[in-house]
Amino acid sequence: MPRRLDHLVVCVRDLAQAALDWQALGFSLTPTGVHPFGTSNRLAMFGNNFLELLAVTDAAAVPPAASGRFSFAAHNQDFLATGEGMSMLAMHSDDAHADAARFEAARIGAYAPFDFGRDAVLPGGGAARVAFSLAFATDPAMPGIAFFTCQQRHPPELFWKPEYQRHPNGALRVIEVVMSAPEPAEHRGFLEHITESTAELGPGRLMVGARGDQITVLGPAEMARRLPGLAITPSPRFCAARLAVTDLDATKRALKSNGAEFGVSGAVLLVPPAASHGLALEFVEQETI
Numbered sequence: 001m002p003r004r005l006d007h008l009v010v011c012v013r014d015l016a017q018a019a020l021d022w023q024a025l026g027f028s029l030t031p032t033g034v035h036p037f038g039t040s041n042r043l044a045m046f047g048n049n050f051l052e053l054l055a056v057t058d059a060a061a062v063p064p065a066a067s068g069r070f071s072f073a074a075h076n077q078d079f080l081a082t083g084e085g086m087s088m089l090a091m092h093s094d095d096a097h098a099d100a101a102r103f104e105a106a107r108i109g110a111y112a113p114f115d116f117g118r119d120a121v122l123p124g125g126g127a128a129r130v131a132f133s134l135a136f137a138t139d140p141a142m143p144g145i146a147f148f149t150c151q152q153r154h155p156p157e158l159f160w161k162p163e164y165q166r167h168p169n170g171a172l173r174v175i176e177v178v179m180s181a182p183e184p185a186e187h188r189g190f191l192e193h194i195t196e197s198t199a200e201l202g203p204g205r206l207m208v209g210a211r212g213d214q215i216t217v218l219g220p221a222e223m224a225r226r227l228p229g230l231a232i233t234p235s236p237r238f239c240a241a242r243l244a245v246t247d248l249d250a251t252k253r254a255l256k257s258n259g260a261e262f263g264v265s266g267a268v269l270l271v272p273p274a275a276s277h278g279l280a281l282e283f284v285e286q287e288t289i
Helices: 015-024 072-080 096-105 184-195 220-226 248-257
Strands: 005-011 039-045 050-056 085-092 114-121 127-137 146-152 171-180 200-202 205-208 214-218 237-245 263-265 268-271 280-285
Touching (some): 248 268, 248 280
Parallel strands (some): 005 050
Antiparallel strands (some): 039 050, 263 268, 268 280
């Protein structure tokens, strides 16, 4: 079975300000989580995936990258040197250590698996210890961005909380990640390994993963058609996330009441990247998935 989308890392310079801006877009966010390696986050949690707002909050604690060891924090610190936005994509995993071995065999990730834990603040104000294992994969043809699989090593009820999964904008889950690339077909092999699925190629585009858990890579012409006005970079980048909502009219009302910037094109509500710290957001009704 193809892997499903687990979460998107949106790297920001000021976590407190980004949280205010994303709350204005109708997202409920978890309390701040602090990592033992110099970063902190707040999550927009959905049915079975989430968006992670992440900032470097203790530069002295960031471990440098080393041979055979990918530094999550250092990657995001380097990413911020060029701007805010989506820096990493995580796919779901049941065994990140096995994934790391597969990635090494496929020559897309000669990195040791990474295990860590942190305290999560519960809706009632208490705390629970949550633990994760990550397996990283990178491609020289996609510099500056990274992929990994994420295994949660704690009881699900400690992490997934209904109080955090309800959003004023009606968001249900991330259903698609959109990337830009000069030549989408060149990234077929790498993305097929990451998603464990077969890519579908079309003129100026590549689609990989299951419906509702899809990665779409668009060339310049297709990018201009789907996301007009977005800057095209010379190397591949994550540029947009599509989210399913219960009622698009209700989403419009929620964003309008907060003075949030957005546009509507047909059945898609689009939040430009300037309003969401570098990642464009597309909202569509669940029935259109």
